[in-house]
Amino acid sequence: MIIYGKNPVKELLADPRSRIDEIIVAKDSKKDGDPEIFALAKKRGVRVQSLPRDAVTRLTGTASHQGVAARVPEWEYSSVGDIIEASRSKLEKLLVVILDHLEDPQNLGAIIRTVDVLGAHGVVIPKDRAASVTPAVIKASAGAVNHVPVARVTNISNVIEELKREGVWIAGADAKAPKAVYEEDLSKVDLGLVIGNEGKGISAKVREKCDFLVSIPQSGTVTSLNASVSAGVLIYEIMRQRITTTL
Numbered sequence: 001m002i003i004y005g006k007n008p009v010k011e012l013l014a015d016p017r018s019r020i021d022e023i024i025v026a027k028d029s030k031k032d033g034d035p036e037i038f039a040l041a042k043k044r045g046v047r048v049q050s051l052p053r054d055a056v057t058r059l060t061g062t063a064s065h066q067g068v069a070a071r072v073p074e075w076e077y078s079s080v081g082d083i084i085e086a087s088r089s090k091l092e093k094l095l096v097v098i099l100d101h102l103e104d105p106q107n108l109g110a111i112i113r114t115v116d117v118l119g120a121h122g123v124v125i126p127k128d129r130a131a132s133v134t135p136a137v138i139k140a141s142a143g144a145v146n147h148v149p150v151a152r153v154t155n156i157s158n159v160i161e162e163l164k165r166e167g168v169w170i171a172g173a174d175a176k177a178p179k180a181v182y183e184e185d186l187s188k189v190d191l192g193l194v195i196g197n198e199g200k201g202i203s204a205k206v207r208e209k210c211d212f213l214v215s216i217p218q219s220g221t222v223t224s225l226n227a228s229v230s231a232g233v234l235i236y237e238i239m240r241q242r243i244t245t246t247l
Helices: 006-014 035-044 053-060 080-089 105-118 135-140 156-165 204-209 227-246
Strands: 002-004 022-026 048-051 068-071 095-099 122-126 150-153 169-173 191-195 212-214
Touching: 002 006, 002 053, 002 135, 006 035, 006 068, 006 135, 022 035, 022 053, 048 053, 053 068, 080 095, 080 122, 080 150, 080 156, 095 105, 095 156, 095 227, 105 122, 105 135, 105 227, 122 156, 150 156, 156 169, 156 191, 156 204, 169 204, 169 227, 191 227
Parallel strands: 022 048, 095 122, 095 191, 122 150, 169 191, 169 212
Antiparallel strands: 002 068, 022 068
16 A cells, blocks of 8 residues: 555654555655655665655655655554454543445545544444545545554444444434534443434434434534534534543
8 A cells, every 4th residue: 555645654654563665755855855754764764765756646646645655565454342442441431433434535534533633432434335544545634544443344233233232322413413412411421423424414224223313503504514524523522521521
């Protein structure tokens, strides 16, 4: 796999657990590039190869590589059990974000970044008809995907049932839900937050599995928020409640 962009490559180099075959830089980036990347590569003993900028563009499949890329082994997904363990090891109530067939890589990357920044424990995505962890997602996450467990599963409904057996409550994000997210007490329970598809929302089958639905109060003229923005607002409110409760 080829990862590209300054921040994702920096995050990769800074993580001693990461496996990196080589760093690739555009020739003009030797002079104008980020010295931190070269220093980190030297510290890790990672080979740096210089290529013409158009060759880097062909390699990455995009012109937005910022003059740097990394060749790494194929991405390895975590399991749902890994996500649960991530919360238990920290003695925290679980917050896992379940994405019901999101298709936009930018949305997936942004949600992973938000999960990392706000302290949720992981993301669950389906294998089919949905965005997966690709170089574009890694770049959109600004490298956060290196720190957030992402589980890729065959059936979202089955995973929800598995989480329920572990005592996890399932909340679905729905603009028409009767209760706003701040009206629910989400501070004391293990929680799975379901975010639906960009156009269709949560599927009927997954909606039936939710224990309750929550909405984001809106006062503007636009009918809905972008999926990643909605996820950010909801995750923030859940974490705010939890932090406030512990103070």
